[in-house]
Amino acid sequence: MTKLILIALFIFVLISLSCKEELPLNKDLTKKSYNLINQEGEDVIFPDIIKGQITVMGFIYTHCPDICPMTTHNMYLTQKKLKEDEIDDVKFVALSFDPDRDSPEVLKKFAEIRELDFNSWTLLTGERTTVHELLKRFDVKAIKTDESVDEEGNSEYSMMHTDRISLIDENGRLRKNYKGSTINIEELVKDIKALKD
Amino acid sequence: MNILLAILFVLFPSDDNIKIKDAWMRPSSEKMATALYFVIENKSETADTLFQVDSDLAERVEIHETYSEGEMMGMRKVDIIVIEGQSSFELKPGAHHIMVMKLKKNINDGDKGEFVLHFKRAGEIKITATAKKPK
Numbered sequence: 001m002t003k004l005i006l007i008a009l010f011i012f013v014l015i016s017l018s019c020k021e022e023l024p025l026n027k028d029l030t031k032k033s034y035n036l037i038n039q040e041g042e043d044v045i046f047p048d049i050i051k052g053q054i055t056v057m058g059f060i061y062t063h064c065p066d067i068c069p070m071t072t073h074n075m076y077l078t079q080k081k082l083k084e085d086e087i088d089d090v091k092f093v094a095l096s097f098d099p100d101r102d103s104p105e106v107l108k109k110f111a112e113i114r115e116l117d118f119n120s121w122t123l124l125t126g127e128r129t130t131v132h133e134l135l136k137r138f139d140v141k142a143i144k145t146d147e148s149v150d151e152e153g154n155s156e157y158s159m160m161h162t163d164r165i166s167l168i169d170e171n172g173r174l175r176k177n178y179k180g181s182t183i184n185i186e187e188l189v190k191d192i193k194a195l196k197d
Numbered sequence: 198m199n200i201l202l203a204i205l206f207v208l209f210p211s212d213d214n215i216k217i218k219d220a221w222m223r224p225s226s227e228k229m230a231t232a233l234y235f236v237i238e239n240k241s242e243t244a245d246t247l248f249q250v251d252s253d254l255a256e257r258v259e260i261h262e263t264y265s266e267g268e269m270m271g272m273r274k275v276d277i278i279v280i281e282g283q284s285s286f287e288l289k290p291g292a293h294h295i296m297v298m299k300l301k302k303n304i305n306d307g308d309k310g311e312f313v314l315h316f317k318r319a320g321e322i323k324i325t326a327t328a329k330k331p332k
Contacts, residue, residue, distance in 0.1 A: 065232035065296050066263050067270050069223050073331060109226040113303060114330075145271055160271030181270065181291055 022194060023167075023175040030172035034134045036095075036126035039108040039118070046093075046134060047172045049122055053091040054195050055168040056188070058180055059140045061098035061159050062110040071165060071180030072114060079120065081189050090192060092121045097135055097142035097161055099125045138174065140164050169195050214241035215280075215319040220326035222310060226303050230255075233295035233312060233326055234288045239280040241318075247278040249315035256299035258312070263291050272296070290331065304328045 034046045050057075058075050060068035075092050082090055094111075096102035102110075107123040116123075125131065135142065142161040150156050165180040167188065176191055178184075216238040225231035239245055250258045261272050278293060280286045288294050295312070304310065308328045313321050 063230055064272075065223070065225070065230040065298075066261075066272060066290060066294055069225075069232070070290050076330075106229075110229070113224050113226045113305065115306075141269060143269075146273065158272050160266070160269050162268050163265070163270040164268075179268075 022191060025174050025176055027174040028172065029137060029168060029174055032137070034126070034130050036124045036130065036134075037104055039104050039111055039123040041104040044122070044124070046124065047168075050091050050093060050168060050172065052170050053089065054170050054192055055091040055093055056192070057093045057095065057138075057166045057168060059097055059135070059138070059142075059162065059164045059166075060094050061096055061142070061161070062102050062106055063098065064159065067161075067163060067181045069114075070182075071163070072110075072116075074180065074183050074185060075165065076114065076116065078183075078185050078188050078192075079117075081185060082192065085189070085193075087192070087196070088120070090120070092116070093124060094121070095124045095131070095134065097131065097140065098159060099128050099131045100155075138164070138166060138177075167191055167195070215239055215245055215316055215322060217314065217322060217324045220312070220324045222297065222304065222326045222328050224304050224306050224308070224328045224330065225300055227300050229300055230296060230298045231300060231304055231328075232261075232290070233297055233310075234290065235324065235326065236285055236287045237278070237280050238285040239282055242282045243318065244279055244281045245319055246317040247280070247314060248276065248317060250295050251313045251315070252297060252310060254301060254304075254310045254312075255297045256301070257297075259296045259298070260293070261296040262293045306330060 029047050036044055036046055038044050056075055056078060058071045060071055079092060102125045107125060111123055140162040142159050144157040145160050147157040163180045165178045165183055166174055167176045169175050218236040220235035222233045223231045252258050259274050262275050263272050306328055310326050312324050315321055
């Protein structure tokens with residue numbers, strides 16, 4: 001009998017460890033609120049806008065021609081794969097780390113040309129300080145590079161940044177980070193399904 | 198005679214040795230940037246160099262590369278891409294690409310854009326790229 005209990009306990013520990021490895025983080029994002037603006041120019045509060053929903057969150061800037069479109073497209077493909085599996089209640093959020101240039105109008109155009117569905121997608125910008133505070137919460141860094149001024153006096157720059165997509169559970173807890181531009185979509189979909197079980 | 202041929206080659210270079218394949222770009226919106234990707238095949242024995250790209254589609258066009266430092270990623274301008282003889286070079290997402298900045302109009306899925314590639318040996322090569330979402 002003792003042997004059976006020990007075996008059961010061993011299996012339970014093994015399962016617990018494997019679950020932890022799949023979703024290694026458990027960071028509560030609900031302790032602080034951030035006043036931001038969505039692509040419609042409406043005031044919204046993070047994390048209130050994702051309350052009760054599993055959320056896939058990406059970090060982007062719209063002047064980026066290569067990495068951030070890859071990250072956004074990977075989120076789009078994730079949603080497509082989830083829909084094929086009849087899962088349509090996952091929220092998609094893209095937070096800009098370039099609030100100086102990414103106005104709500106710019107974010108909306110960026111989303112529209114990529115056919116992102118605003119029923120499940122929210123693109124966020126806001127005051128620089130607030131955005132940076134929220135980025136810190138996710139350990140996402142973004143630094144301006146190659147800064148110059150064009151003929152009309154506009155500031156031009158690229159950004160070096162953390163390449164990131166994050167998975168947040170329905171209780172507002174950060175559960176896993178992925179490399180946004182090269183994420184394995186199958187892995188993310190599997191993790192979302194694990195959260196739903 | 199040889200000198201005359203050499204002059205003619207410089208004035209009217211042959212681009213037969215350089216082939217451009219699979220040119221595509223990402224959809225993007227006016228005033229923003231997009232990236233152009235393609236494969237350069239160099240069939241000659243000698244290396245060639247891509248040093249400039251032009252297009253009426255945008256105010257600025259530059260050769261760029263994506264690089265990473267730990268978890269951070271960024272882009273930087275590069276002056277040239279050297280394609281060794283009898284080899285090919287792929288400009289692709291997450292690597293070398295042509296950065297097309299300050300677009301003069303929206304580029305939607307399926308739209309086409311013309312570009313002129315400048316090579317040191319092959320001279321000017323005109324290409325047409327189609328906008329598409331990668332699969």
